Amino acid sequence: MSERDPDNKHPLEKLMDNPWLLLVLGVVIPTVSYTVWGWIELLALPPATLP
């Protein structure tokens, strides 16, 4: 990480310099992983077969 020329930034530093990309990732990751996945689990729930 430490050895680099100024025009060739580390990808992580580029990400830190880009609040808009961080915004997109920060919205998409939890929305997909938590919210949408959770909704899909609910939709996929089978009806109870009460014996």
Add this chain to the structure above:
Amino acid sequence: MSIYNPPAGWFKAPAGVERLWVGLALTWCIIMSIAMPYWHFYGKQNPTGESYKVSVQEYGQRVAEFVKDNQVGDEGGIPIVEIPPGGDGYLLARMWSFYPIIKLKQGQTYRLHLSSSDLQHGFSLQPLNMNFQVLPGYDHVLTITPTSSGIFPIICNEFCGIGHHAMTGRIIVE
């Protein structure tokens, strides 16, 4: 200085004690990441959330049948109902009681169904302090094995209106 723009070349790899600390923290996080899946497969207490969709009417009928077929006693007008070992039992949470009283045998395994006929409720088994969420429209199945005997009160620990504090039930284990 955290309130000024950092000097050029601020982006560098951690060194010294900081590097050591990041390593320790990462190790601890990996240990914790392994613990939950490990316990899921090898531990005895897992809230897997096995559940099904059910209508309030269907579930109410099923509770009524369960009580009719398996009632073994009565306490103050509340039926005491024994689940056959290995079988299914149905507990109804409603404003403001858990119905009926459930009777179990220590060391046997049961499928205990939980659902609500009105609001959200909380199934809280005392004094063990085991807690599960109860929702209307959802049949929440706990595959449960009592490992101790006695009288275990159930209390509601999800707010369900003005009588919430008086909402109790009971599991008896012999």
Add this chain to the structure above:
Amino acid sequence: MASAVESLPVSGNHQPSEVRTCETTSLPVCLTAQQFIRWHAVVAVVFLLIGGIGALLLGLTRWPAVHLLDAQWYYRILTLHGLNMLIFWILSFEIAVLYFAGTVLLNTRLASKKAAWACFVLMVVGGIMVDIAIMNGKSDVLMTSYVPLKASPDFYLGIILVAVGTLIGVINYLATIYIAKRDHTYEGAVPLVVFGATAAAIIAVVTVLHGAVVMIPTFLWSMGWIENVDPAWYRITWWGLGHMSQQVNVCAMVSIWYLLATLTVGAKPLNQAVCRTAFVLYILFINLASAHHLLVDPGVGPGWKIWNTSYAMYLAVLASIIHGFTVPASVEAGMRAKGFTRGLFGWLAAAPWSNPGFSGFFLSLIIFGFGGGITGVVLGTQQINIMAHNTLRIPGHFHVTVVGGTTLAFMALTYYVVPLIFQRDFYAKALCRIQPYVFGGGITLFALGMSFAGSYGVPRRHWDVEFTGSQLAMGFDSGAYTMLGVMGIGALVAVTGLFMFILLVVAAVFVGPKIAGQAMEPWHEERQAPADAAAVDEDEHHTPGTLVLAGVFLLTFAVYYFANWKWLSDVWEVR
């Protein structure tokens, strides 16, 4: 005060009549931003007062020996307390923090005055609407308003207005950092505090989006325009609002730690890349932890629960453990550079403990880390949550994060906001100096009592531990009563600290001595380093005291974590 030479950009993009130079820090202050910072801060303190009166009444009700309110008023005041504290007080203060970080630290003007007006009006009107809806008795639904429990429509509408107002404020902040970059008002990367504030803003966007998705249908349902809102769907989506909003607090609080460490002792982060990486991990992963509330729910399975509750394999916890080291290490490095090099903890002993900005910040760090951080991860472990869900262990946890952590950090910052932004001085500075200790001590005692009572099984949000009127009798172990008493005493102490804060701030803001045009009086005298001290530490990575503190922290964490697994193995078997 910090040496102000590092890299102050020259021009900025201000109109000359729209900016002043701070006499204390030499930083440029946008006057529009200053106006809105003041208003949001004042409104925040009003909401804090409402919530604080609620806190007193609730503490005196759940203390069984007092049991003040009746059941209906207990739930009504609990609804009021939750929303005013967790949402209105904190969001209002956070908007003020965003406006400060976005403009002052980037030497830019606020992007839009109109948007700032819209944000302010919507947040205030929405908050008042919700409070009226609660107090007129038709919305006793608690903060979570779990369906099918139904409040009056103005309750939901008020929350929607607050959320929209917040979103406008956050977008105004993002627009401000955009124009700062466009107008080249600064060089290089943004300051660390701004980076942290941006993380908070990004998390606020996700939060508000979830709030809109859950609250709009619920509002329509309360109007009778749609038939049904599914309770499990509501829980998943609502916690996208309810829990994520607390992650906004975490980011704002950590940013304020860095800010106050700089303002009070001239702290130096060892490596900003590490601190910033930790904020990136927050942005990406911390919001998955909304699953903490659904670990013993029906509807969602073990894969979803384990993945989300672990913040994607604990990457956001890694971030917190990193901040827990880098923040005190920055203080230690700053103090050692000034010559306080004696022993492991000479730097800590010599720290300005009489400065409420420092004591509030450091107590917040300790209380949040040892109290809130550890309990949060342990209670959020999928299986251990069986022994914690909806018991008093949960509010025991979040009163040390949001109150002992976030609120105390905000209070500490206020001791600088009033002189620097309101340009007024405090009265009764001796009281200011002890206020953080009273509040921090009280809330710690309160949360300990609450957590241990929860371990006895005492439920949260419950009016009567005697279960008066129940068909099947139930009672708790006498130990639970002792712990509820500890909680009650802690509540009284904490509320005392809270009212001290409000009185001191209100007196200073409205009738305090005006200090416009002069530097603020420092909260502490710079101490001279001891003459016999070793030479100034040249090695900026020499922070042995912090390493020891952090080691104690990790050990405490591990002991509590494994003890809980042991307790879990003693309860009935369940799948």
